[in-house]
Amino acid sequence: MNKRRLVAALTLTALACLIVIFTNKAESQQDPAERRSPIDGKTRRERFSHTGKIENEDTARTDLSLSSAPDSATEAPVGFDNLTNGFNEQGPNFETINEDNVVALRSFNDNRFIFEEVESVADGVGPTFNAQSCRECHQNVVTGGASQVAEHRTGRTDHGDFFESLGGSLVQSRATHPDIVERVAFEDDIRTFRMSTSTLGSGFIEAISNETLLAIRDAQPREVRGTELIVPVLEGNGSARLGRFGWKNQHASLQSFSADAYFNEMGITSPLFPEENTSSGRDMSEYDSVPDPEDDGVDIVAFANFMRSTKAPSRGPITADVRAGDKLFSQIGCAQCHTPTIITARPGSIINGGSFTVPNALGNKIIHPYSDFLLHDIGTGDGIPFLPTVEFAFTTNKMRTASLWALRTRNRLMHDGLSFTLPEAIKRHAGQAANVTKKYNALSAAEKSQLITFLNSL
């Protein structure tokens, strides 16, 4: 680690030590953060704090410059084809798998079945939830992709401080009983949609080392430079890692995100999220007869392994206009944030706080996500910080650079899905992207059209 990075890391460590509580759905009136779980005796505050220490994960790599891929690095497999990237074997014919013969963790097809499986109230769905299967929101054009489903988050500010809506900023849209459907309080006037993102190829993103993300940041011109977010790896004993998943970079590992999604999207508790949500702050235990944790943790790993086995999105046809647009994309500065090429950590690198070793299928792979996986303020910030505590106020108006791979499968753009066309999405880029947007505006009509043609090939 060079000196500048070390200093940066130490500063971040100090900052991160302040972290006290990690939750999407927390505060009911009696500060549940301090209540000891009957399941593992931990308080929420303890469970979601982290060490603040960012490890170098790919210790064998000395040259982090992105332009010089080590000779041994190879392109990650791509395709929207429901075929494994090699992390797990393909497994039995998908059409023959059913609820009775599925074997969790056996293969890509088994784990895909579990990712697609529609859960019921008896399995633990609810009492409040958004959908009954991961696939409901992650499907386009194959299982694991994005979708038009948006969730909503709300809160309010008081004297400059952000407060989540009672029961957490994520407002579940469905419930198992009419009396417990969450409602947004009139006073909670910070409101946003967040679109479902694609999880295809996300095993490669998980396999990017902390130091590679910091190197990308350090190479960015000051004006557009991104900000990293340190988050705990829940299955890694709360070890700190750079977040890279979700619109706020709220998770660093796919297992942590899966546990969060099972809990917050479907209402299914697991060892990493063992206690039920509230309905706008109200206890719902009388509406839930399934003992917690409702999943023993196996489904969570099945989801994570399914996503780790998905191929990266493939490109559309590469025409002369696409090539010209690609050049313009770099020339005018879009590529400064939408990083076209990243190399994942070497096989054998230990990540996720020691809980995951990068395998051959995911390591030393060249990927083209068109994101730096850092937060930026481009004037679109949704007003909702990562966590409602002062040390994360800096995330309030920042969003993760949207990855542009699989862009041609999405027709509702930006975090809120409220940009309908690519030029509209680009024109919303202000703040840190203002100068780049100016350069876009100055392009000739023909050049703009080439740039859009390029984007439509992603």
Ligand code: HEC
């Ligand atoms: C109701 C819709 C919905 C359901 C159901 C759902 N998700 Fe998501 N998912 C989302 C949304 C919305 C986001 C972006 C959330 C954000 O960043 O605030 C997301 C983001 C993700 C991401 C981060 C991808 C990235 O890089 O941004 C992962 C991983 C993920 N979901 C996994 C899952 C898993 C596993 C399940 C099933 C347990 C699941 N999701 C169920 C809506 C859903």
Ligand code: HEC
């Ligand atoms: C300073 C960093 C930065 C620069 C420069 C930048 N972007 Fe972005 N881009 C972002 C962020 C952050 C988002 C997500 C914003 C949001 O959702 O609120 C985004 C979102 C997008 C999206 C929406 C993708 C989706 O799936 O919804 C497109 C398209 C896009 N950018 C294209 C471009 C193009 C083209 C350029 C150059 C003209 C550019 N960006 C320059 C940071 C940047």
